[in-house]
Amino acid sequence: MISEGSCDTEDWNVLYQEYRDTSKQQEIEQRRQRDGLPTAGSGVTAAPALQLQLRNSMHSLSLWQNLEAVKDSGLLKTLEPKETILQEAMFELxxxxxxxxKSLELLETHFLKNPVLVxxxxxxDMHFLFSNIEDIMKASERFLMDLEHRIEESILISxxxxxxxxxxVNHFQVFISYVINQAYQxxxxxxxxxxxxxxxENISILENQPKVKGLSFTSFLILPFQRITRLKLLVQNILKKVEENSESEKTAILAHQELERIVKECNEGVRKMSRTEELIxxxxxxxxxxxxxxxxxxxRWLLKKGEVQQMSGPKSTRTMRSRKLYxxxxxxxxxxxxxxxxxxxxxxxxxxxxxxSRSMLRTEDLEDQGQMLACxxxxxxxxxxxxxxxxxxxxTExxxxxxxxxxxxxxxxRTRFLSTSTHQPDSAQVQCIQSYSSQEPDELSVEMADVLHILECTDDGWMLGERLHDGERGWFPIRVVERIKSAEVRAQNLKECQRIQQAQEGAQGSRAASRGRRPAKSPQYTPTWTDL
Incomplete structure (x- = not known):
C-alpha cells in the first residue's frame, strides 16, 4: 500500500472528487482575478451551482512552495518564478x-468488497458494475509509488x-477496457x-455514510475516465511551462502523445458502441x-434528429400566419x-x-428577409x-x-467567429464555470475550467464552441460559461494552445522523417516497484 506519510501534504487525505472540483475552481478564480472580476476570496459568494459542485470543499490545495522542506531549503530565494511555477505543475500531478x-481505495473498501453490497x-452484476477496477487500482498504486519516490529523491522535482x-505505455491500457465498459455499466x-x-436500499445507506462525504456511488465509478482525461491536461500544463527544446519538453511531449492516444481510444470505443446501438x-x-x-x-453515426415544420403553399403574409401552411x-x-x-x-x-447524401445538401438562412422568417x-x-x-x-422553434x-x-x-485553426491573435473565448452534459448529438459536454473559442452565439442562450485543448466542437448553454474579457489572457491561452500543437506536430514530423531508420530512443525510466 502507499504510505500517506511519504509527502507532507493534506491533499493525500482529500477525495479526488473534491480535489478535482477545487482545482478547477481555482483555475476559474485565477482567470477571474486576471479579468478584474470579483472572486470567491473577495467576499463574493460563488454561484449556487458551483457551490453544489464543490460540495463545500473550498479549501486551497497544497502547494509545493508551502512544503516545510521546501521553505527550509532556501530554494524559493534562488529559483526563478517560472521554475517555481513548473514545480507547482509537477507537484499537482x-x-x-x-x-x-484514495478515492479508488474507498470505492474498493466501501463498495466493491462490502459484504452488505456483494x-x-x-x-x-458485480462484473457489470465494477469491471476491471482492481486492475485500475493496481496501475494507480504502481504509478503513485514511482511518483512518490521521485519526490523523495529531491525536494526539487526533476x-x-x-x-x-x-x-x-506499459500499464494504462486497463483504462481503455474500463471506460468502454461504462456504457454497459x-x-x-x-x-x-x-x-x-x-x-x-443498501446503496442508499452506503452513500449516506460520512466517509463518502455525500458523494454518490456513480461518482466513484466514473473516476478512471475522469482521471485519464485530467492526467492528459496536467501533462499538457507541464508542457506549457517547460523550456522549449529541452529534455523535459521531449518527455512531456511523449507522455502527452501517449495519454492522448489512450483518451482517444477510450472515446472512440465508447462512441462506437453507443453509435451502433443507436443505429439499430x-x-x-x-x-x-x-x-x-x-x-x-x-x-455511419447520428449527428442530429428532431422535428421541424415544413412550409408549403404561397408565401404571403396571410398564409404565413396560418397553421395550415405548416x-x-x-x-x-x-x-x-x-x-x-x-x-x-x-x-x-x-x-x-x-x-x-449529406455532401449534396445546401442551406440558406432567411433571417435577413424579415422577422416572420427569423426561424x-x-x-x-x-x-x-x-x-x-x-x-x-x-x-424551427x-x-x-x-x-x-x-x-x-x-x-x-462560415460561422460568425473563427476557429483556433485560423490562429487569430484575439479570438473570442469563454471559460466553463459549471459542468454541462450534452443532451443532443450536436451538443458538447463541457467541464469546469474548460476554455473554448466561440464560433457562433445566438440571442436565445446558446453558443457553438471549440474547446482549446482537444479541438472538440459543439453547442452548449451560455449560462454555463463566462466570457474571458482580458485580451492578455486570451492571447496567452491561444499561445499555449499553439505551442502544444506545434510541439506535437514537430514530434510527429520527426517520427515521420525517421521512418526506415533506427527509431529515436525513448526516455529511460526504471520503476521502483516489482511484481511479486
Missing part, C-alpha cells in the same frame, strides 16, 4: 494522483513526465436499481415507402446521410419521405433519392435551433 488513489448482487510516459446500474430493492434502434423505427436505404454501417416532418441527420420522415400517428414509427431556412437537396433537386422550406440545424446540415458554412 503527484498530489492529485494521491487523491485519486451479497445482494450476482457475479455477472521531472514527472518520464514516469507518466512509462506507465502510460450505466445501463446495468439503472436496471439493478429498478429490479433489486435490497441493493437499492433507429432502423427498427423506419418504414420506407419506396427505395430502401440501409442505415446500419460501421462508418406540417411537421422529422429529420434524421447522419454524418453521410439525411432522412426526411413523417412520424406515424402512434409516434413509434417514421415513414421515410426522402433521402440525400426559417431553406434546405436544398441537390440530388435526392429520385435523383432530383428539391428544396424544403423549414421552420427557435433561432438557436435553426442555426444548429444549418450548422449540422452544412458544416462548411
Amino acid at each position: 503527484v498530489t492529485s494522483e494521491a487523491s485519486y488513489y 451479497n445482494t448482487l450476482s457475479q455477472s 521531472d514527472v513526465c518520464d514516469i507518466v510516459h512509462f506507465h502510460a 450505466e445501463k446495468n446500474y439503472r436496471r439493478i436499481l429498478q429490479e433489486n430493492a435490497i441493493f437499492r 434502434s433507429i432502423e427498427k423505427t423506419l418504414e420506407f415507402k419506396s427505395k430502401s436505404v440501409p442505415v446500419i454501417s460501421h462508418s 406540417h411537421p416532418i422529422y429529420l434524421f441527420l447522419f454524418n453521410n446521410l439525411l432522412l426526411i420522415t413523417k412520424r406515424s400517428s402512434s409516434g413509434e414509427k417514421y415513414q421515410v419521405l426522402d433521402s440525400c 426559417v431556412f431553406v434546405l436544398k437537396l441537390l440530388e435526392n433519392q429520385e435523383d432530383r433537386e428539391v428544396s424544403y422550406m423549414l421552420k 427557435s433561432i438557436s435551433d435553426k442555426l444548429r440545424w444549418i450548422y449540422t446540415l452544412t458544416p462548411n458554412r
Whole structure:
C-alpha cells in the first residue's frame, strides 16, 4: 500500500472528487482575478451551482512552495518564478494522483468488497458494475509509488513526465477496457436499481455514510475516465511551462502523445458502441415507402434528429400566419446521410419521405428577409433519392435551433467567429464555470475550467464552441460559461494552445522523417516497484 506519510501534504487525505472540483475552481478564480472580476476570496459568494459542485470543499490545495522542506531549503530565494511555477505543475500531478488513489481505495473498501453490497448482487452484476477496477487500482498504486519516490529523491522535482510516459505505455491500457465498459455499466446500474430493492436500499445507506462525504456511488465509478482525461491536461500544463527544446519538453511531449492516444481510444470505443446501438434502434423505427436505404454501417453515426415544420403553399403574409401552411416532418441527420420522415400517428414509427447524401445538401438562412422568417431556412437537396433537386422550406422553434440545424446540415458554412485553426491573435473565448452534459448529438459536454473559442452565439442562450485543448466542437448553454474579457489572457491561452500543437506536430514530423531508420530512443525510466 502507499504510505500517506511519504509527502507532507493534506491533499493525500482529500477525495479526488473534491480535489478535482477545487482545482478547477481555482483555475476559474485565477482567470477571474486576471479579468478584474470579483472572486470567491473577495467576499463574493460563488454561484449556487458551483457551490453544489464543490460540495463545500473550498479549501486551497497544497502547494509545493508551502512544503516545510521546501521553505527550509532556501530554494524559493534562488529559483526563478517560472521554475517555481513548473514545480507547482509537477507537484499537482503527484498530489492529485494521491487523491485519486484514495478515492479508488474507498470505492474498493466501501463498495466493491462490502459484504452488505456483494451479497445482494450476482457475479455477472458485480462484473457489470465494477469491471476491471482492481486492475485500475493496481496501475494507480504502481504509478503513485514511482511518483512518490521521485519526490523523495529531491525536494526539487526533476521531472514527472518520464514516469507518466512509462506507465502510460506499459500499464494504462486497463483504462481503455474500463471506460468502454461504462456504457454497459450505466445501463446495468439503472436496471439493478429498478429490479433489486435490497441493493437499492443498501446503496442508499452506503452513500449516506460520512466517509463518502455525500458523494454518490456513480461518482466513484466514473473516476478512471475522469482521471485519464485530467492526467492528459496536467501533462499538457507541464508542457506549457517547460523550456522549449529541452529534455523535459521531449518527455512531456511523449507522455502527452501517449495519454492522448489512450483518451482517444477510450472515446472512440465508447462512441462506437453507443453509435451502433443507436443505429439499430433507429432502423427498427423506419418504414420506407419506396427505395430502401440501409442505415446500419460501421462508418455511419447520428449527428442530429428532431422535428421541424415544413412550409408549403404561397408565401404571403396571410398564409404565413396560418397553421395550415405548416406540417411537421422529422429529420434524421447522419454524418453521410439525411432522412426526411413523417412520424406515424402512434409516434413509434417514421415513414421515410426522402433521402440525400449529406455532401449534396445546401442551406440558406432567411433571417435577413424579415422577422416572420427569423426561424426559417431553406434546405436544398441537390440530388435526392429520385435523383432530383428539391428544396424544403423549414421552420424551427427557435433561432438557436435553426442555426444548429444549418450548422449540422452544412458544416462548411462560415460561422460568425473563427476557429483556433485560423490562429487569430484575439479570438473570442469563454471559460466553463459549471459542468454541462450534452443532451443532443450536436451538443458538447463541457467541464469546469474548460476554455473554448466561440464560433457562433445566438440571442436565445446558446453558443457553438471549440474547446482549446482537444479541438472538440459543439453547442452548449451560455449560462454555463463566462466570457474571458482580458485580451492578455486570451492571447496567452491561444499561445499555449499553439505551442502544444506545434510541439506535437514537430514530434510527429520527426517520427515521420525517421521512418526506415533506427527509431529515436525513448526516455529511460526504471520503476521502483516489482511484481511479486
